[in-house]
Amino acid sequence: MNKVGIAAYGITPFSKEDKKIENLLMDSVVDLFVKNPKIDKKNIEGVMVSTNNNSKYLGPIVAEMAGIQPKTTISIENLCNSGTNSIVSAYSYIASGLVDMVLVSGAERFDSPGQILDWDNSRGQFKHPIFWASLFTKSYKNHFSVSDEDLAIVSVKNHKQAKSNPNSLSNKTFSVEDVIKSKQITEDLRLLDCSRSCTGSASIVLASEKIMKDITSEPIWISGIGQKTTSAGFTKNNSFHSMESTKEASNTALKMANKEIKDIDVVELHDAFSVCEPMALESMGFSDNGKSMRMIKELHQTDNFKINPRGGLIGTGHPLGATGIAQTIEVVQQLQDRADSRQIDNVTTGLVHNMSAAATSSTVLVLEK
Amino acid sequence: MNKVGIAAYGITPFSKEDKKIENLLMDSVVDLFVKNPKIDKKNIEGVMVSTNNNSKYLGPIVAEMAGIQPKTTISIENLCNSGTNSIVSAYSYIASGLVDMVLVSGAERFDSPGQILDWDNSRGQFKHPIFWASLFTKSYKNHFSVSDEDLAIVSVKNHKQAKSNPNSLSNKTFSVEDVIKSKQITEDLRLLDCSRSCTGSASIVLASEKIMKDITSEPIWISGIGQKTTSAGFTKNNSFHSMESTKEASNTALKMANKEIKDIDVVELHDAFSVCEPMALESMGFSDNGKSMRMIKELHQTDNFKINPRGGLIGTGHPLGATGIAQTIEVVQQLQDRADSRQIDNVTTGLVHNMSAAATSSTVLVLEK
Incomplete structure (x- = not known):
């Protein structure tokens, strides 16, 4: 198989801006080309757009x-x-x-139509993601004797880390008490436990090994890919306190990269809600089931940015079509030693975890220098 | 590169039915599985949905x-x-x-939101496809001294061929006079020169060479792929009487398949409007520029179904997301000698031509036994 890597990226601040989707996509595309003058547009042979926006023909646009x-x-x-x-x-x-070379551009508006999955009647009248997140939270807390205060650490940590990310939606820090006292959304969920839909754009260029050297001296290679879809309906999940699709995707990606989970130096994972961070860590094997809050607390106390260095979805915001690309860009920056005040030491292997609709589908990527 | 082929297909009649998109997609998926009991669903590793419908997460659904x-x-x-x-x-x-195995399912409702490209301000107030088709028609007629009566043959031929296709929207035949006397839509376009948006569904399974023999003894291989996007805006076209993107896509596909245009025994091409058939034939090199109406007339007079055997978009109807898949299924059936009364003799190599938005982008596939 031809080796494929990431040759370039562009990204702009996440916001609540009201902007046309094509102009949004162009924001990060322009940033990419400004940062990478060596890319000859004549050599770009594919344009792929990632979005939930209803506009058509965005690739040619x-x-x-x-x-x-x-x-x-x-x-x-x-x-x-x-x-x-x-x-x-x-x-x-x-x-x-x-x-040999593809531009991937993802963008979303704050009012994305991808926020609610109407088809999933297994959710009854509770179609908004806060309801599956609430059930996940209740199930995780009961099963592993974890408290609201424990889970609040995820939000505290990720908001703190987002403050070091100039592109994040939030630049505020919060205490555990702030999270607990923030607006109660459901019995088990507070406002600060939730990522926020927002406006954002992120683009990358992927290239074959053959042409990579013409574009960059710092390529980041995609060495592992894992994907799994278990269902579309939320209640088809085998468990509400683990992520089956994430487990399978992670196993496949690590096997392809010939790596073990202990080899991973930095992780961007899909913390759509606080409880998703420990669940994803455990499903990927970073910790035994029910034990990852210890790891999260320790990382937080020692200001170690290993998990969600850019601030996660909770701190950075969640423009659906851009999120997976923005996560990937963060791991690329970490591997290139270009993550400024978010930089983790000695990063050689990184992992991206991106999931949809109550973890009914997941993608995991392993990236290496 | 691993060899990839088409292992199975399913398709249902095109109509004006008002049906949910997920149920429509399932119509041809069910037909596919009923026809192909050897396919073990456990081995399907990808589900790709082709549609312009605004519903989200249709792959997992x-x-x-x-x-x-x-x-x-x-x-x-x-x-x-x-x-x-x-x-x-x-x-x-x-x-x-x-x-190793992917299910591709395409469907559209008659009221698809993909019919008008709002973004293309180069079309002025004339955003409906009939306006670019009208300009193409005027340009083609003027440039090559072709008459409305000449072009009407395309509609007459394709409606005749569609009558042999049990899945086509139309089962009526028309004379040149009928076409000319049908409702005038623009100065250069009559109702019967236009394909009609409709409801339809078509699915295929693609598989690697490794597992193909477990599914079918009649695989059809994809030996050539060519794609080109010149722009999104209609007026960026270099010419209004040829299709630049089709020309490039066709050259690439034939080169990859190591074939010449004379090797092609059957063609499914994108006759969204009458004038598109001669334009596509000429852009792919089946004839000199401005000369293909002779070929079309001769095929029609001799009841030779070589071009658009299933009846083209004009006769079969045009459910956007399903069209390219339905075209491919027709060529597969022709290659397998399973096209019933539409069957052409001695077919070993077929071609599919599918394009968007005034031929601003085109895909060409070469298929072989």
Whole structure:
């Protein structure tokens, strides 16, 4: 198989801005080209757009606005993990030999139509994600004797880390007490336990090994890919305190990369709600089931940014189609030693975890220098 | 590169039915599984949905409804050539080695939101496809001294061929006079020159060479793939009487398949409007520029179904997300000698041409036994 890596990235601050989707996509595309003058647009053979926006033909629109005439143009959607699915698609096109360079651009508006999955009648009248998150939280707390105060640490840590990320939606820090006293959304969920939908844009360029050296001297290679969809309906989950799709995706990705979980130096994981962080860590094998809050607390107390250095979805905001790409960019920056005040020491292998709709589907990527 | 082929297909009649998109997708998925009892759903590792419908997370929804738990699930959109783009995506995932079998399902409702490209302000107030088709028609007629009566042959031929296709929207035949006397839509376009948006569904399974023999003894291989996007805006076209993106896509696909245009025995091409048939034939090199109406007339007079045997978009109807897949299924049936009264003699190599938005993007596939 042809080796495929990440050659370039562009990203702009997440906000609540009211902006047309095509202009939003272009924000990070322009940032990418400004940062990477060595990229000849003539060599870009694919443009893939990741979004839940209802606008059509965004691949050709971005291509025309950016001055690219590619072979392939498509829009890709799979709710909250559209971003990593687009990266995997670009990887496939390159690894198969059809093309050598693909621009992947993801963006979302704050009012994205991807926030509620109408089809899932198993949710009854409770269709908003806060309801599955609430059930996950209750199940996790009961099963592992974890308290609201314990889980609040996730939000405290990720908001703290987001303050070091110039692109994050939030730049405030909070105490455990602040989280507990924030507006109660459901019996088990407070406002500060939730990531917020927002407006944002993130783009990357993937390239084959053959042409990589013409673009960058610091390529980051995608060495592992794992994906799993267990269902679309939330109640088909085998457990409400673990993520089955994440477990399978993670195993597949690590096996492909020939790595073990202990080899991972930095993780961007999908903390749509506080409880998702320990659940994802445990499902990926970073800790025994029910034990990862210890690890999260220790990392927080020692100001170790290993988990969600950019601030997670909770601190950075969650523009659905851009999230998986923004997570990937953070791991790329960490591997390139370019993460400024968020930089972790001695990073050689990173992992991205992106999931949709109560973890009914997950994508895991392993990235290496 | 791993060899990739088409292992199975399912399709249901095109109509004006008012039906939910997920149920529509399932219509052809169920048909596929009924026809192919050898397919073990456990081995399906990808579900890709082709549609312009605004519903989200249709990949996992189809997977759950069909009883599949794949690795990858995505929805793919690129307006009218979403179908062939989904096939190329499935091809890439398999050829790259990430998966071995992918279900591609395309569907559209008659009221698809993909019919008008709002973004394209170069169209002025004339955003409906009939306006670019009208300009194409005027330009083609003027440039090559072709008459309305000449072009009407395309509609007459394709309606005749559609009558042999049990899944087509139309089962009526028309004379040249009928076409000319049908409702005038623009100065250069009559109602019977236009394909009609409709409700429809078509699915195929793609598989790697490794597992193909477990599914079918009649695989059809994808030997050539060509794609090109020149722009999103209609007026960026270099010419209004040829299709630049089609020309490039066709050259790439034939080169990959190591074939010449004279080797092609059957063609499914994108006749969204009458004028598109001669334009596509000429852009792919089946005839000199401005000369293909002779070929079309001769085929019509001799009841030779070589071009658009299933009846084209004009006769069969145009459910956007399903069209490229339905075109591919027709060529598969022709290659397998299973096209009933539409069957062409001695078919060994076929071609699919699918395009979007005034031919600003095109996909061409070469298929072989």
